[in-house]
Amino acid sequence: QLQLVESGGGMVQPGGSLRLSCVVSGGPLDHYAIAWFRQTPGKAREGVSCASGAETTTTYADSARGRFAISRDNAKRTVYLQMNNLNTLDTGVYYCAATYYYCSGYEPGPYQFWGQGTQVTVSS
Numbered sequence: 618q619l620q621l622v623e624s625g626g627g628m629v630q631p632g633g634s635l636r637l638s639c640v641v642s643g644g645p646l647d648h649y650a651i652a653w654f655r656q657t658p659g660k661a662r663e664g665v666s667c668a669s670g671a672e673t674t675t676t677y678a679d680s681a682r683g684r685f686a687i688s689r690d691n692a693k694r695t696v697y698l699q700m701n702n703l704n705t706l707d708t709g710v711y712y713c714a715a716t717y718y719y720c721s722g723y724e725p726g727p728y729q730f731w732g733q734g735t736q737v738t739v740s741s
Contacts, residue, residue, distance in 0.1 A: 619643045619730040621651075621713050626735030629703055633739070637698040639713030639732060647671045650720045651689065651696040652728060655709040655737070662712070664723025668696060676720055680706075703739045710734040 625637040639651060652667035666677045666687040675687050686699040696713060714728035721727035 619649065619715055621715060621730055621732035623711065623713050623732040623735040626711060626737045628738040628740060630741055631704050631739055633703050634699070634701045635703065635737060637700065637711055637713075637735060637737075639696045639698075641694050641696065641715065646689065646691045646694050646696075648718060649715040649730075650718060651687075652714050652716075652720060652723070653687065653696075653698045654712045654714055654723075654725060654728075655707075656712070656734075657709040662725045663709075664725070665711075666698060667720035667723075669720050670718040674720070678723055700737075703737075705739050707737060708739050709737060711737050 620643045622640045647670050650669045653665045654662045656662040665681045668675045668687045684702045689696045712734045713732045715730040716728045
């Protein structure tokens with residue numbers, strides 16, 4: 618059973634940066650695409666970015682493109698989400714999720730494995 622653990626959330630002022638980490642255990646990381654989602658109260662879970670398995674392609678939702686960067690270090694079994702120029706709309710609980718090999722879009726349904734989430738709050 619694949620397990621994912623997020624960390625790195627916190628409170629930051631608008632314009633600031635955070636780097637989230639997702640440590641993966643229980644399976645070979647390069648067999649899985651890892652995506653980041655976020656959720657705020659009353660809203661559906663929203664996909665932000667994804668990094669595929671062995672091919673290492675990356676994709677970004679419109680809300681993240683140009684500000685966020687996803688990367689993976691298979692040796693450390695970790696996927697990162699560098700978030701820059703944060704604004705209040707980026708506030709939410711951020712989750713990493715996994716599916717086999719290829720990114721499967723930004724709907725949560727295709728992702729079989731989920732972490733517990735880490736809170737990101739952007740506020741002045």
